[in-house]
Amino acid sequence: MSDIEKTLADLKTAIETWNVKLVQEATKRAIDEKISVPDIMDNGLGKGMETIGQRFDRAEIYLPQVVAASKTMEAALKILEPIMSANKGAGAKATVVMGTVEGDIHEIGKNVCCAMLRGAGYNVIDIGADADCQKFLDAAEEHNAAVLGGSALMTTTLESQRELVEANKEDGGKYKCIFGGAPCSKEWCDEIGADGYSATGAEIIDLVKSLTQ
Ligand code: B12
Numbered sequence: 653m654s655d656i657e658k659t660l661a662d663l664k665t666a667i668e669t670w671n672v673k674l675v676q677e678a679t680k681r682a683i684d685e686k687i688s689v690p691d692i693m694d695n696g697l698g699k700g701m702e703t704i705g706q707r708f709d710r711a712e713i714y715l716p717q718v719v720a721a722s723k724t725m726e727a728a729l730k731i732l733e734p735i736m737s738a739n740k741g742a743g744a745k746a747t748v749v750m751g752t753v754e755g756d757i758h759e760i761g762k763n764v765c766c767a768m769l770r771g772a773g774y775n776v777i778d779i780g781a782d783a784d785c786q787k788f789l790d791a792a793e794e795h796n797a798a799v800l801g802g803s804a805l806m807t808t809t810l811e812s813q814r815e816l817v818e819a820n821k822e823d824g825g826k827y828k829c830i831f832g833g834a835p836c837s838k839e840w841c842d843e844i845g846a847d848g849y850s851a852t853g854a855e856i857i858d859l860v861k862s863l864t865q
Contacts, residue, residue, distance in 0.1 A: 656685055660696040663728070667700025670720035672727045679731045689732060689771045690854045693764055697728055698853075701760065705834075725760050729767055736770040746798040746864040747775040749791045749827075751783035753812035758805035761833055764853040765801065772857040785812075785819035792827050798864050801856070804833040814844040821845075828863045832856070 653661070659682045666675035675697075682692050704721040707713045748769055752762050759781045766776045777795050779787050788800050800820065804810050813831045820827055830848040831841055841849035850859045 656687055659685055659687060660691070660699075663692065663696030664700040664703070666728075667697055667721050667724050668703050670717065670724045672724050675724050675728045676731060679728045683731070683735065689736065690768065692728075692732065693768065694852065694854055697725060698764070701725060722760055726763070729763055732767055733770075736767045745773045745775065746860070747777060747795050748799040748801055748860055749777045749779060749788055749795065749797045750801040750803070751779035751788055751791075752781035752803045752805070753809050753816060754782060754784045755812055756804050756806055756809035757781045758803070758833070761805065761853070762801075762803040765803070765832065765856050768853040768856055769860060772861075774860060785816050788816055789819060789823050789827075797827060799828045799830060799860055801830050801832070801860075804831065804836055807835045810835055810840060813840075813846070817844050817846055830856075830859060830863070 659678055662674060662678040663682065665671070666678055678696075679692070682696065701721065704713070704718060708718050750762055750766050750769070752759055762778075762781070766778050769776045775795070777791050777797065779791050788802070791797070792800055800816065802813050802816050804813050813836065817829050820829055828847040830850070831846050832850055836849065838849045848859045848863055850856045
């Protein structure tokens, strides 16, 4: 196993075992080894979170363990954040308002997307979780955004994505609406009249690029 493979494996293990010390050490090591952030996310941390999701689905672990894994993920994102933000303001790239839609408190995927977009040089306004349509529109207006990105992790909160598309239309359709999250799909986005969908944080960069060029 190469050093890089070992680091990615350690990142995955750290999330799976909610080991904050290990995640901090392995994330710093990954940076030293110049592993790209999309690689750190997709082939390290994200893989660990996938396992957590599967184990939770099979009732092998419960909410407290999922929360612990989420906190471990946040500890890693905290270390990666300055690198991501280093690109901030470097160019004249568009502003994206990112939030988790109303009724939904899942933030990890949204945070990953924010980090990826920042890393690619976009100006990201993170309005947090359980954000209603007005909060999206107000933030977009205030920061002169081009894109609204809404994350939903529950089948019940997919409806809030539809509401955001409609609220944007009523407001004059000034912004492109893109969506993601585990229950979201390209078909759903087409059905609700959204402008785009991406399955991962890595793909969101090309999606935003294609909508803002
Ligand atoms: C972590 C987690 C939690 C954590 C969230 C911590 C946090 N700070 O975010 C906690 C423990 C708090 C939690 C709470 C709950 N959860 Co939960 N949770 C999960 C879990 C295990 C993983 C989600 C996750 O973080 N994945 C990792 C990230 C990296 O992946 P991701 O979110 O999919 O994001 C990627 C892509 O989707 C995409 N993406 C994401 N957002 C966006 C946005 C845009 C614009 C784009 C383009 C792309 C994009 O890019 C991301 C990066 O690649 C899932 C299980 C699963 N299999 O998904 C359940 C799950 C989502 N939870 C579920 C439930 C039911 C709940 C609760 C209601 C539980 C309860 N009984 O209280 C509450 C929610 C309350 C509420 N009102 O929201 C269900 C939803 C079921 C359903 N039918 O919809 C799931 C599917 C588990 C299950 N099988 O039952 N949960």
